[in-house]
Amino acid sequence: MTETSLPSLNLPGYGAQLRRDERDATQIYDCVRAKWVALTPEEWVRQHFVNMLINSFGYSPFRLGNERSIRINGRLRRCDTLIYDRAMRPVGIVEYKAPDVPVTQRVFDQIGRYNLVIGAPLLMVSNGLHTHALTIRAGAEGMAPEVNFLPAIPSYSELLELIQRP
Numbered sequence: 001m002t003e004t005s006l007p008s009l010n011l012p013g014y015g016a017q018l019r020r021d022e023r024d025a026t027q028i029y030d031c032v033r034a035k036w037v038a039l040t041p042e043e044w045v046r047q048h049f050v051n052m053l054i055n056s057f058g059y060s061p062f063r064l065g066n067e068r069s070i071r072i073n074g075r076l077r078r079c080d081t082l083i084y085d086r087a088m089r090p091v092g093i094v095e096y097k098a099p100d101v102p103v104t105q106r107v108f109d110q111i112g113r114y115n116l117v118i119g120a121p122l123l124m125v126s127n128g129l130h131t132h133a134l135t136i137r138a139g140a141e142g143m144a145p146e147v148n149f150l151p152a153i154p155s156y157s158e159l160l161e162l163i164q165r166p
Contacts, residue, residue: 007041007099009128011048012056032066032081041098045128046080049096058156059083070117079114083122083159091163092122099128121163124153135162 017029019036027036028047031054037043046066053059065082083092095111097103107125115123115136124133133150154162 006044007128009045009048009099010130011045011126011128012052014048014051014055016047016051030066032061032064041100042080042096045096045099045126048128049094049126049131050081053083053153053156057153060156063088063156070114072113072117077114079118082118083120085160085163090118090120091159092124093118093120094124094126097125097127101127103127103130103132122154122159 018039019027019029021027021036026039028039028043029035030037030043030047030050032050050061050064050066053064054061063084063086065084066080068079068082070077070079079093080096081094082090083094085091093111093114095107095114097107103125108123111123111125121135121137122133123136124131126132131153133153135148135150137146
């Protein structure tokens, strides 16, 4: 991926830091991981989304974790971004796809499987063109969980209020 081939996104732009590594591959700086990472279409979406969370919605980079490992049925998987509360408990999961990958039921199923382990009340999916945010609460015994799509991404303070509601 080169700087001229970067896709346009429906996310706020920012001054992404790009460089070439020793093999002439393009890298982008990840402020959450505090390191340079390979620039892929999905990483382009991740960095724009994280920048938006921090600069537009009040999320702290110290309350975000990119590429966090979890175990599902004994297999190691990685959550694209985890969002933590002030006690560093996971309260949100974000799943990214490249702009040319549609956000389908499979993407929601994937993040749902991750959430069986994590138990976060906020889930978000984005391919940089389409973004969806939803809350999920456990249902009464034997009942399906309550899922509500949100009209917008909640600010960090709104998220903290949301998780404190009974």
